[in-house]
Amino acid sequence: MELHNLKPAKGATHHDKRVGRGAGSGHGGYSTRGLKGAKSRSGYSSKLGFEGGQMPLQRRLPKFGFTNIKRVEFKAINLSTLEELASKNNLTEVTFETLVQAGFVSGKDKVKILGNGTITRALAVKANAFSKSAEAAIVAAGGSIETL
Numbered sequence: 001m002e003l004h005n006l007k008p009a010k011g012a013t014h015h016d017k018r019v020g021r022g023a024g025s026g027h028g029g030y031s032t033r034g035l036k037g038a039k040s041r042s043g044y045s046s047k048l049g050f051e052g053g054q055m056p057l058q059r060r061l062p063k064f065g066f067t068n069i070k071r072v073e074f075k076a077i078n079l080s081t082l083e084e085l086a087s088k089n090n091l092t093e094v095t096f097e098t099l100v101q102a103g104f105v106s107g108k109d110k111v112k113i114l115g116n117g118t119i120t121r122a123l124a125v126k127a128n129a130f131s132k133s134a135e136a137a138i139v140a141a142g143g144s145i146e147t148l
Contacts (some may be wrong), residue, residue, distance in 0.1 A: 075109040087103025093124040
């Protein structure tokens with residue numbers, strides 16, 4: 001096998017449909033566009049959401065709700081995750097940087113520790129927020145918490 005022998009697998013490629021190239025092509029005449037109207041003309045493109053003059057779905061449905069611009073999104077990390085991370089890497093302190101390196105959060109996230117799971121080792125945990133149950137469990141295991 002050499003470079004000039006290479007060709008794609010059978011059926012892997014196909015030719016584009018060449019419309020408007022005469023009657024013999026099978027796509028001459030109206031070139032698969034049908035008869036008159038905007039859709040048969042060059043340069044036609046419909047508006048986004050246009051439904052042929054019928055009232056579009058976007059306008060048929062009522063507006064509802066609102067977006068709270070002061071909402072803070074947290075990335076939730078459970079105690080079970082902290083326990084697993086600490087035992088795998090033999091840690092005594094879990095910080096935001098530790099969680100980023102482990103791939104649980106990205107650099108722009110805010111972290112909230114939730115109380116799902118159990119924790120057996122004394123960990124010093126630093127995060128943006130803690131649930132009451134997580135806080136109680138960490139302190140009960142002999143650890144400490146620090147809110148960033």
